[in-house]
Amino acid sequence: MSKITIAIDGFSSTGKSTLAKQLAKELGYVYVDTGAMYRAITLFAMRNNFIGDGEERLEDLVKLLPKIKLHFVPNSELGFSEMYLNNENVEKEIRTMRVSKFVSRIAEIEQVRFKLVEMQKGMGKEKGIVMDGRDIGTVVFPDAELKVFMTASPQARATRRYKELLDRGEEVLYKDVLENVEKRDFIDSHREFSPLRKADDAIEFDNSDMGLKEQFERLLSIAERYI
Ligand code: C5P
Numbered sequence: 001m002s003k004i005t006i007a008i009d010g011f012s013s014t015g016k017s018t019l020a021k022q023l024a025k026e027l028g029y030v031y032v033d034t035g036a037m038y039r040a041i042t043l044f045a046m047r048n049n050f051i052g053d054g055e056e057r058l059e060d061l062v063k064l065l066p067k068i069k070l071h072f073v074p075n076s077e078l079g080f081s082e083m084y085l086n087n088e089n090v091e092k093e094i095r096t097m098r099v100s101k102f103v104s105r106i107a108e109i110e111q112v113r114f115k116l117v118e119m120q121k122g123m124g125k126e127k128g129i130v131m132d133g134r135d136i137g138t139v140v141f142p143d144a145e146l147k148v149f150m151t152a153s154p155q156a157r158a159t160r161r162y163k164e165l166l167d168r169g170e171e172v173l174y175k176d177v178l179e180n181v182e183k184r185d186f187i188d189s190h191r192e193f194s195p196l197r198k199a200d201d202a203i204e205f206d207n208s209d210m211g212l213k214e215q216f217e218r219l220l221s222i223a224e225r226y227i
Contacts, residue, residue: 001227003029003128005143007136009196010150012184013157013164015207015215016132019150021080022216023223024130032072032123034133034140035103036083037116039094040070042106044085051102062111070119097165097172100180104187107134113193134188137199146226147202148219156208157181 024031045051050061072081082091137147158178188196
């Protein structure tokens with residue numbers, strides 16, 4: 001079987017990561033969650049007061065970018081890799097609503113995108129990779145053999161995300177989650193550098209009314225046609 005590159009893009013909380021992770025496991029591929037990388041840089045910016053509810057000092061973040069070290073470390077118990085920021089496991093912290101609130105602002109910065117896209121390209125050199133994000137099929141791997149663009153109604157997505165946050169013990173209101181999902185989608189698809197859009201050759205996958213099992217079976221059967 002030949003190894004290919006699979007790019008999965010789409011709106012916030014479409015369940016991209018869950019599906020991509022499952023698909024990678026089934027195919028014996030590497031899985032990369034690029035959202036985690038943008039979230040880790042955001043956490044760094046928040047901790048240093050470069051972004052928050054008051055003023056922004058994003059030029060100071062840009063100056064420090066070369067010093068920020070990001071890497072994924074496989075966790076065999078969990079069956080997936082966790083995000084490390086300057087050698088600290090930040091997997092839990094990057095998933096909070098607070099980070100979600102600022103991440104799209106950080107992801108607009110050209111220098112941030114440049115740093116992360118270079119890293120992502122490096123990770124995919126050997127193929128045999130499933131990478132999910134917003135610009136994977138358009139910018140990171142424009143030559144990917146298989147590109148999938150996931151969509152679902154904002155309500156379906158907010159409901160999923162809300163449940164996820166509650167399961168993790170975070171106290172959130174559904175209306176705030178919905179607002180965050182819609183706001184991120186707007187910023188992500190209107191930003192100047194590599195906005196979220198469907199690549200011309202991507203397959204659209206609307207999972208508003210599909211359970212996980214059905215989504216996975218469909219995606220796997222699509223992938224098998226390309227391998
Ligand atoms: O995938 P996730 O929802 O964790 O991504 C968080 C945010 O990171 C997105 O809303 C988007 O602003 C940014 N992102 C991006 N490009 C990617 C992956 C994520 O701009 N490839």
